[in-house]
Amino acid sequence: MEMSPRGALNRQRTIQDIESAFLTLYQRDGIDGVSISGICQACGIARSTFYLYFEDKFAVLQGVEDRLLSALWEICRNLPDVMDHTSGTETALSTVTHIRENLEWYRALLSNRGDPMFVYRWKKDIVESLRRKLEQRNVTKLDAEIQGVLFSSALIGLYTHVTMECPDIPDRTLCRYMDDLLARSLRQPITPAQPY
CATH class of the missing domain: 1.10.10.60 (Homeodomain-like)
Structure with missing residues (x-):
């Protein structure tokens, strides 16, 4: 019915x-x-x-986390060319808008009482999205994975800081920081350590 x-x-x-x-x-x-x-x-x-x-309190938390991560994935799953930093601005602005619209949830989830699995799942999604783009540019799978981990860790660290400490930072300024993080993460390929 x-x-x-x-x-x-x-x-x-x-x-x-x-x-x-x-x-x-x-x-x-x-x-x-x-x-x-x-x-x-x-x-x-x-x-x-x-x-x-x-079913229980964990189902409430899981449902909200799934909804937030699904929205982020929809925004970021088809990233523009990662080397063309100007084309990523709309994606970055959409991400910032989403976080601001759900600010209280992000504050709760990213706080010291938050859910580490939320951060872990978010990082995995960022890594996956970025890895696809890097592999299209013939970056090795390992380098793409590591660069994704570096970028996702730094990006979520930035979001956490902004969410907790300075939520009034202008969107375009935040996007500039995000672009800088991406550029730094992709600056040069990772080379294996040389034996002594």
């Missing part, structure tokens, strides 16, 4: 209320301090209502 538009809207509102209550508790207490009863009390629903939408 198909859900009515009003039923779909109510469902979406309930999910948003649950996620919002989860976020408030998660920011304050970390995942260990989040409880189903706390979520239900904060958004004014019965436990049975919570379980209509989520």
